[in-house]
Amino acid sequence: MLTMLRRVAVVGAGAAGLCVARHVLSRRDTFAPPVVFELTDNIGGTWCYDERVGTDDNGRPIHSSMYRNLRTNLPKEVMMFPDFPFDPELNSFMPHQEVQRYLEKYCQNHNIRPHIRFNTVVEHVMPVVVTTEGEEQRTTWEVTSCDSSGCQKTETFDSVFVCSGHYSDPHIPDIPGIENFKGKVLHSHAYRCAEPFSGLSVVVLGAKASGLDISIELAKAGAQVTLSHRRPRLTFPLPSGIQQSSPVVAVEEDGNLRFQDGSVAAADVLMFCTGYNFTYTFLDADQLSLEIQDHLVSPLYRFLMPPAFPSLFFIGICKIICPFPHFNCQVQFALAVLDGSVTLPSAAQMEEEARRKLQEKMEQVIQQHHLMILDQDQWEYCNTLARTAGFPPLPPVIRSLYEEVWRQRRVHPENYRRLNYRLISDTQWELID
Numbered sequence: 001m002l003t004m005l006r007r008v009a010v011v012g013a014g015a016a017g018l019c020v021a022r023h024v025l026s027r028r029d030t031f032a033p034p035v036v037f038e039l040t041d042n043i044g045g046t047w048c049y050d051e052r053v054g055t056d057d058n059g060r061p062i063h064s065s066m067y068r069n070l071r072t073n074l075p076k077e078v079m080m081f082p083d084f085p086f087d088p089e090l091n092s093f094m095p096h097q098e099v100q101r102y103l104e105k106y107c108q109n110h111n112i113r114p115h116i117r118f119n120t121v122v123e124h125v126m127p128v129v130v131t132t133e134g135e136e137q138r139t140t141w142e143v144t145s146c147d148s149s150g151c152q153k154t155e156t157f158d159s160v161f162v163c164s165g166h167y168s169d170p171h172i173p174d175i176p177g178i179e180n181f182k183g184k185v186l187h188s189h190a191y192r193c194a195e196p197f198s199g200l201s202v203v204v205l206g207a208k209a210s211g212l213d214i215s216i217e218l219a220k221a222g223a224q225v226t227l228s229h230r231r232p233r234l235t236f237p238l239p240s241g242i243q244q245s246s247p248v249v250a251v252e253e254d255g256n257l258r259f260q261d262g263s264v265a266a267a268d269v270l271m272f273c274t275g276y277n278f279t280y281t282f283l284d285a286d287q288l289s290l291e292i293q294d295h296l297v298s299p300l301y302r303f304l305m306p307p308a309f310p311s312l313f314f315i316g317i318c319k320i321i322c323p324f325p326h327f328n329c330q331v332q333f334a335l336a337v338l339d340g341s342v343t344l345p346s347a348a349q350m351e352e353e354a355r356r357k358l359q360e361k362m363e364q365v366i367q368q369h370h371l372m373i374l375d376q377d378q379w380e381y382c383n384t385l386a387r388t389a390g391f392p393p394l395p396p397v398i399r400s401l402y403e404e405v406w407r408q409r410r411v412h413p414e415n416y417r418r419l420n421y422r423l424i425s426d427t428q429w430e431l432i433d
Contacts, residue, residue: 005032006338009143009157011122011282013038013112014045015103016315017163019081019327022110023335030339035155036116037145039063039164043107043116046167047100053190058148060121065167065276068193069217070096073209073409074322077423078402081106081324082394093417119148122282125160127309139311159311159338161331162280166317169279171294172272173205177251187272188214194221200268203228203257205248211273212413215242226267228259236411275369278317288312295369299354302385303372304330307350310337320375322402325394329382336389395426404429 219241
């Protein structure tokens with residue numbers, strides 16, 4: 001009997017979308033070649049640097065949040081797709097251009113580019129439930145897209161992978177009186193380089209990875225930086241030119257900033273390093289029995305799929321993860337679901353498990369905007385996907401080196417990127433000179 005090959009749509013040609021395409025193309029006995037929809041004219045997603053901010057030539061928001069001098073905060077030995085190493089000649093911590101080059105090589109090596117439709121917007125992704133002759137219900141997906149010439153088309157797929165990233169819609173918290181601020185207000189999404197801020201007083205809101213890195217860059221360029229955050233006071237040495245403060249709670253009528261500790265200060269620039277919102281303009285959350293909030297999409301079984309529609313997959317939606325290896329695990333699990341080698345529980349059971357996982361996190365007093373953070377849970381998560389779907393787990397050396405780098409980063413936020421590493425085996429790494 002002739003088996004119909006399953007048709008897969010992929011939204012986005014960043015690292016996650018390329019990973020889906022690579023694995024789909026390697027299973028030609030089960031899947032038709034994928035159709036990858038890409039909003040811009042290039043692959044790479046957020047790694048594709050764009051000097052412009054605001055909107056592009058077509059009036060669409062600039063997608064990338066990359067800034068000019070960004071270097072990776074994970075070493076290449078940990079960042080790589082497990083089956084595709086970086087050039088061994090490169091330093092462990094690389095400029096963003098090297099990651100873009102790596103993704104271009106990955107794309108070329110797996111011959112993915114012919115399957116990408118560039119400059120194409122996905123406008124709607126809609127499930128269509130059909131009842132087969134045997135009274136079984138089957139879901140297909142209607143994907144409506146529009147190319148740069150304005151030509152709109154709707155096509156049918158068996159599955160859709162959402163790989164549109166979550167670093168493009170800036171989250172700006174509500175600060176009472178912000179309209180009174182007389183200086184420049186921006187989000188790190190629109191930050192490209194430090195030089196324009198030389199000699200200015202800049203209040204940076206948020207002290208996670210980008211807030212800390214950008215503060216250090218600004219201070220080195222001669223800005224006076226106040227790092228405003230609600231975390232415990234940072235105890236490692238910061239460069240001169242950076243002082244810490246409590247969170248900004250309001251802007252006074254005269255334009256001065258009021259902090260949580262009651263102090264008041266003037267500033268030339270207010271820069272939000274406050275993360276990003278989940279935004280999926282092409283999905284109807286109600287139709288999918290999903291709730292999509294700024295920092296939470298739920299319920300998702302295994303942080304991947306809506307229980308009501310388990311042929312729609314969100315790749316890389318979790319935060320504080322080792323991204324490329326994580327995508328690689330999620331994609332292989334998803335394809336095992338689609339080819340039938342993984343049998344899922346009932347929709348009700350999947351929903352119950354997804355809600356239970358979130359409930360457990362909330363009982364640990366984890367705030368709602370942190371519920372999609374995996375962090376230390378990522379290793380068991382990936383191992384569970386590997387065990388269930390029968391693909392090789394991530395080698396333990398990835399976790400070991402990842403955790404070492406986290407330790408170094410907390411102690412030496414300015415200098416940890418000077419170190420270089422080498423993987424010796426699946427369990428061992430070494431520091432090299």
